[in-house]
Amino acid sequence: MAPSVLIVEDEAILARNIQLYLEHHGYEVHVAATKEDGLRQFKEVHPSIVLLDIHLPDGDGREILRHIRQTDANVGIIIMTAFGGIQLAVHAMAAGADDYVEKPVALDTLKLLIDKFIGEHRPPAGTC
Amino acid sequence: MKSFNLLRWFSLASLVCIVLLSGTMAMLLSRFMTKTMIERDAAISSQFVESFANAKSVSTYFEGLQDMPPDPALISFFESFFEHFLLESDVIRANVYARDETIVWSSTRDLIGKRFGPNDGLDSALGGHVIVELGTVGIDDKTEHIEFEPELKGQRYIETYMPIWSGDRRTIIGVVEIYRLTKEMFQAIDTGVRFIWVGTTIGGILLYIALFAVVRQAGIVIRRQEQRLVELESMATIGEMASAVAHGIRNPLASIRSSAEVATIQNLDGAHRAAKEIITNVDRLSEWIRSFLYQAHGDSPATAAADVNAIAHSNLDGLATVIRRQNVELTRDMQESLPLVRVDSALLGHALNSLLTNALEAMPAGGKLHITTRMNTKRRVVEVHIADSGHGLAKHLTERVFRPFTTTKRGGLGLGLALSRRAIERSGGTIDLTSVSGEGLVVVIQIPTVD
Numbered sequence: 001m002a003p004s005v006l007i008v009e010d011e012a013i014l015a016r017n018i019q020l021y022l023e024h025h026g027y028e029v030h031v032a033a034t035k036e037d038g039l040r041q042f043k044e045v046h047p048s049i050v051l052l053d054i055h056l057p058d059g060d061g062r063e064i065l066r067h068i069r070q071t072d073a074n075v076g077i078i079i080m081t082a083f084g085g086i087q088l089a090v091h092a093m094a095a096g097a098d099d100y101v102e103k104p105v106a107l108d109t110l111k112l113l114i115d116k117f118i119g120e121h122r123p124p125a126g127t128c
Numbered sequence: 129m130k131s132f133n134l135l136r137w138f139s140l141a142s143l144v145c146i147v148l149l150s151g152t153m154a155m156l157l158s159r160f161m162t163k164t165m166i167e168r169d170a171a172i173s174s175q176f177v178e179s180f181a182n183a184k185s186v187s188t189y190f191e192g193l194q195d196m197p198p199d200p201a202l203i204s205f206f207e208s209f210f211e212h213f214l215l216e217s218d219v220i221r222a223n224v225y226a227r228d229e230t231i232v233w234s235s236t237r238d239l240i241g242k243r244f245g246p247n248d249g250l251d252s253a254l255g256g257h258v259i260v261e262l263g264t265v266g267i268d269d270k271t272e273h274i275e276f277e278p279e280l281k282g283q284r285y286i287e288t289y290m291p292i293w294s295g296d297r298r299t300i301i302g303v304v305e306i307y308r309l310t311k312e313m314f315q316a317i318d319t320g321v322r323f324i325w326v327g328t329t330i331g332g333i334l335l336y337i338a339l340f341a342v343v344r345q346a347g348i349v350i351r352r353q354e355q356r357l358v359e360l361e362s363m364a365t366i367g368e369m370a371s372a373v374a375h376g377i378r379n380p381l382a383s384i385r386s387s388a389e390v391a392t393i394q395n396l397d398g399a400h401r402a403a404k405e406i407i408t409n410v411d412r413l414s415e416w417i418r419s420f421l422y423q424a425h426g427d428s429p430a431t432a433a434a435d436v437n438a439i440a441h442s443n444l445d446g447l448a449t450v451i452r453r454q455n456v457e458l459t460r461d462m463q464e465s466l467p468l469v470r471v472d473s474a475l476l477g478h479a480l481n482s483l484l485t486n487a488l489e490a491m492p493a494g495g496k497l498h499i500t501t502r503m504n505t506k507r508r509v510v511e512v513h514i515a516d517s518g519h520g521l522a523k524h525l526t527e528r529v530f531r532p533f534t535t536t537k538r539g540g541l542g543l544g545l546a547l548s549r550r551a552i553e554r555s556g557g558t559i560d561l562t563s564v565s566g567e568g569l570v571v572v573i574q575i576p577t578v579d
Contacts, residue, residue: 011379013405017386020398055375058489082378083371103382107389 003118004028006047008038008064009080010057014103018051021107022114035059042068048121049076049114052097054083062095069096076117080105134350138343142336150332157328158321162262165317166286169310170260174290177304181292206233220280221307225250227300253289253303261287285309376416380409419474432555433578434473436501436510437462443480444499447488455494463502469510469575470555476575479552479559483514483571490518490569504574509557512573520563 005022009015010033019029030045032038035056042050042064050068054061065077078099079092089100099113210222210233224233229250230243249259266281285307292302384406391402440462444451451458469476487497495517504511552559557575 011383013383013409014379014386017383017390017402020390021386021393024393080382082375082382084374084378103378104385105382107386 002026002028003049003114004030004045004047005049005051005114006030006032006038006041006045007051008032008035008056008061009051009053010034010055011053018107018110022111025111027114033057035061035064038064039067047075049078049117051078051080051110054079054081054088054092062092065092065095065097074121076114076121078110078113078117080110135340135344135347139340142339142343146332146336150328154325154328157324161320161324162317165313165320166260166262169286169313170258170288170290173288173306173308174258177290178293181304182295210235218309218311219306220276220285220309223305225254225303225305227254227302229254232302249287249289250303250305253291253305254300256291256300258291259289263287280309283309284314286313373420376420377413380413380416384409384413415474419478432470432472433468434471434476434575435466436469436476436512436575437464437466439473439477440480440499440501440512443477443484446481447484450488451497454488454492456488456491457494457496459496459498461498461500461502466501466503466510467577467579469557470578471552471557471575476552479549479573480512480514487514487516487518487569487571490516490520495568503577507574509574509576512571512575514571514573515568517568520566520569 005027007015007018007029009018009031012033015031015033019031022029030041030047032041033056035058038050038052038056038061050064052061052064061079061081065079068075068077076098077096078101079089079097080101080103081088082103084102092100098117101110101113206224219235222235223231223239226232228243229247230241231239232241234240249261252259263285265276265283265285287305287307290304290306291300292304293299294301387402387405387409391399391406441460444458444460450456484497491497496515497517498513498515500511500513500515502511503509549559552573552575555576557573559571559573561569561571563569
């Protein structure tokens with residue numbers, strides 16, 4: 001079964017490109033453009049990995065991060081943000097993110113991070 | 129607003145207060161001291177006269193003699209009686225009054241047997257009080273002061289009325305009045321008054337200097353803190369600007385990069401679409417930088433004519449999905465064929481978009497959004513009212529939304545409202561937020577027409 005990825009990103013073109021790229025490499029991809037939609041789809045599709053933007057039109061992506069971590073410790077969460085800074089990275093990791101990338105991110109790098117996470121967490125994959 | 133000059137106002141106000149306070153204090157102290165010294169002196173004189181009168185049992189000379197013409201025996205008695213006083217060089221006159229206020233004896237012979245008009249001091253003395261009055265020869269003259277020695281003119285004296293009691297101390301049988309120059313006492317009073325004035329003046333000056341120094345120091349501290357605040361504000365603005373720059377540039381860059389990456393994958397469809405997206409995002413970046421530079425330099429936009437209705441309609445159409453999803457009841461009340469307004473279309477578009485987005489965010493579970501545009505012919509401005517029925521804005525936020533680089537929501541540059549306010553205010557217009565907490569927000573924009 002293909003690992004599923006949920007992209008929560010309001011930058012529509014970027015989200016679609018990531019989706020195209022990952023689907024091309026055999027992933028099952030879902031896209032949400034808002035915090036609310038992101039949370040809803042997370043509950044529906046139970047993804048293995050969530051690619052999460054911090055700045056969302058209806059709130060802060062870190063709220064999704066906290067919400068997911070309260071209910072699910074196994075799902076991989078990679079923060080993607082246009083705001084840089086080590087502080088943000090530290091906070092994101094402290095809040096339970098598995099990785100952190102700054103935009104513009106190379107799609108192959110992103111895939112590498114996803115593959116790495118899936119590789120490390122193979123046993124629980126598919127049980128979600 | 130002109131800044132308040134703390135030091136200048138304080139120095140003026142405190143100077144006036146300290147001068148008034150010191151002056152009043154010195155005056156009151158001087159009066160009190162003078163009064164006390166004179167009364168003390170009068171009391172001593174009075175005691176002396178009284179004890180002397182008792183010793184000599186002068187009462188017999190008063191009783192039954194009032195109506196008689198000056199009696200040599202009486203005169204010689206009082207002469208011997210007052211010898212003691214007159215020997216003192218500072219007594220310039222002594223009068224002895226009978227109960228009917230006739231002078232029965234005086235050191236100035238011409239006054240003996242005379243009776244002058246109403247005299248409050250004498251009346252009070254006949255009532256049993258020791259009365260002291262201050263005067264200056266030649267200035268405070270009363271009828272009974274006549275014939276002072278001409279060389280005494282201008283000298284200060286103390287006039288004391290002392291009652292003489294009968295042997296059994298039941299009635300007052302007469303009054304003794306003496307005029308004394310008491311130079312030593314006046315000198316002492318003058319010295320005391322000088323000390324008081326010098327003391328209060330020095331005290332006032334020291335107080336003024338101390339307060340001035342404290343306030344001056346406080347002023348320096350306040351100025352330093354103001355500078356620090358400005359620095360902090362600048363730092364915060366720079367921080368916000370850095371975030372706005374990062375957000376404004378990196379998002380389009382991320383789209384561009386990912387589009388290019390997708391295009392490079394041979395067997396992936398969408399290369400043509402990806403190329404178009406790259407162009408779109410490059411344009412977006414370039415527009416962002418244009419706005420950013422405009423904010424940074426404050427240059428006037430080249431085009432300054434906007435169709436308010438067209439922009440408002442376009443914005444509302446763009447937000448139609450959100451309006452529908454949030455179940456917001458939208459009403460448009462737009463006056464037709466409005467004149468163009470003197471503001472950059474893109475900036476007005478940003479402003480309206482930010483304001484409408486804010487209004488919709490305030491009503492996540494439905495509400496009413498009312499847009500009105502109309503010409504105010506009296507002021508020659510076009511007015512735009514945006515009223516929502518949301519939760520309103522907290523007071524501190526109404527200012528916050530106008531701060532530059534406050535990143536607004538979807539697709540926001542963080543500059544929209546700040547830019548727009550600047551553009552609108554520069555064109556002579558205004559933008560105001562009125563919020564009643566819990567009852568929504570009303571935004572009123574007024575922009576002058578092009579002509």
